[in-house]
Amino acid sequence: xxxxxxxxxxxxxxxxxxxxxxxxxxxxxxxxxxxxxxxxxxxxxxxxxxxxxxxxxxxxxxxxxxxxxxxxxxxxxxxxxxxxxxxxxxxxxxxxxxxxxxxxxxxxxxxxxxxx
Amino acid sequence: xxxxxxxxxxxxxxxxxxxxxxxxxxxxxxxxxxxxxxxxxxxxxxxxxxxxxxxxxxxxxxxxxxxxxxxxxxxxxxxxxxxxxxxxxxxxxxxxxxxxxxxxxxxxxxxxx
Numbered sequence: 001x002x003x004x005x006x007x008x009x010x011x012x013x014x015x016x017x018x019x020x021x022x023x024x025x026x027x028x029x030x031x032x033x034x035x036x037x038x039x040x041x042x043x044x045x046x047x048x049x050x051x052x053x054x055x056x057x058x059x060x061x062x063x064x065x066x067x068x069x070x071x072x073x074x075x076x077x078x079x080x081x082x083x084x085x086x087x088x089x090x091x092x093x094x095x096x097x098x099x100x101x102x103x104x105x106x107x108x109x110x111x112x113x114x115x116x
Numbered sequence: 117x118x119x120x121x122x123x124x125x126x127x128x129x130x131x132x133x134x135x136x137x138x139x140x141x142x143x144x145x146x147x148x149x150x151x152x153x154x155x156x157x158x159x160x161x162x163x164x165x166x167x168x169x170x171x172x173x174x175x176x177x178x179x180x181x182x183x184x185x186x187x188x189x190x191x192x193x194x195x196x197x198x199x200x201x202x203x204x205x206x207x208x209x210x211x212x213x214x215x216x217x218x219x220x221x222x223x224x225x226x227x228x229x
Contacts (some may be wrong), residue, residue, distance in 0.1 A: 004158070031215060042120070042204055042219030043159070056216065091158070099208065099215045100147060102166075107158040 002026075004108035006092050012114045013082045021077045021111045025094030033093040033105065034067055034077050043091055049075060050098070082115045089113070118143040120220035122205050128226045133195050137223045139205035140187040147210035149181055149188050150217065154202045162190070162203075192225075200227045 005024040013019050025032050031050055035043035036059075045059040051072035060067070064082075069075040079086055089110040095103040119142045129135055141149065148166045152159035163172045165181035165188060172179050176195075181188045192199055202224050206217040 033215070040221070042206075042221045043217075044219070045216035048215045050215075056214070059216065099217075100210065102148075102164070104161050104164070105150075105217070106161070107152075109157045 004092055004094055004106055006090075006108040006111050008111060009109065010112045010114075012116060015083060015115055016081050017115075018078065018080045019082055019113060021079075021090050021092075021113070023075045023077070023092030023094075023108060025073065025075070025092070026096075026106060029094035029096055029106075030072075031095040031098060031103070031105075032069060032075050034075070035091040035093065035107075036061075037089040037091055037110070039088075046077070046090075079113075082113075084115050087113055087115045118207060118209060118218040120205055120207055120218055122203075122220035122223050124223060125221065126224040126226070128228060129195060130228050131195060131197060133227075134191065134193045135195060135225060137190040137192075137203050137205075137225070138187065139189070139220060141205075141207045141218075142186065143207045143209050143218065145210040146183065147208045150206045150208070151179055151188075151190050152204040152206065154204055154222065155200075159204055195225075195227045197227045197229055200225060 034046040037043040048056040049069045064080045066078045091110045093107045095105045097103045123138045151162040163179045168183040202222040206219040
């Protein structure tokens with residue numbers, strides 16, 4: 001596709017509900033990232049995939065957060081038993097190769113999650 | 117732990133003014149510093165800086181990095197209302213397997229017509 005696509009764009013969840021956020025990276029992009037951006041803050045790293053391998057999940061805030069990319073393309077970020085502090089924009093990003101090789105990282109428009 | 121501090125947090129200027137946004141950082145094994153522009157949507161890439169003293173320029177925007185003093189500036193000349201956005205600075209470390217970016221909180225720039 002032309003850019004990184006995320007869905008849903010907006011999600012309101014009741015506290016305790018499970019949510020799933022989807023990311024379609026740019027076609028052919030090997031690297032995929034998830035970031036969490038709270039209101040008035042910069043994005044914070046959650047996790048990183050290279051193809052289907054999750055190489056870094058050091059930023060996931062708790063075991064309620066789970067991400068997968070089973071076929072090395074589309075990725076899903078799942079949040080179980082949502083809590084109010086999970087309210088944030090969840091940004092997905094992708095790059096052609098490893099960012100450490102100088103590849104530009106392209107961001108999607110984000111999924112805005114509000115937990116009530 | 118990597119850290120990025122941006123200043124000012126917010127800035128309001130009149131159209132046509134020139135602005136300078138600041139970014140200071142602490143990072144283990146510095147690899148690169150990046151600037152992004154974020155309106156009410158996806159952060160869009162502006163610059164990637166890896167070497168000190170080499171200015172990168174794109175139209176009215178320019179940026180430079182000082183690796184000795186650990187900071188970068190982003191300049192915007194002849195500002196326009198379309199420049200209103202949050203400008204994010206991020207750094208990347210270079211040890212193997214580290215692909216993440218550490219962002220600052222951003223500078224919110226508002227251009228008054």
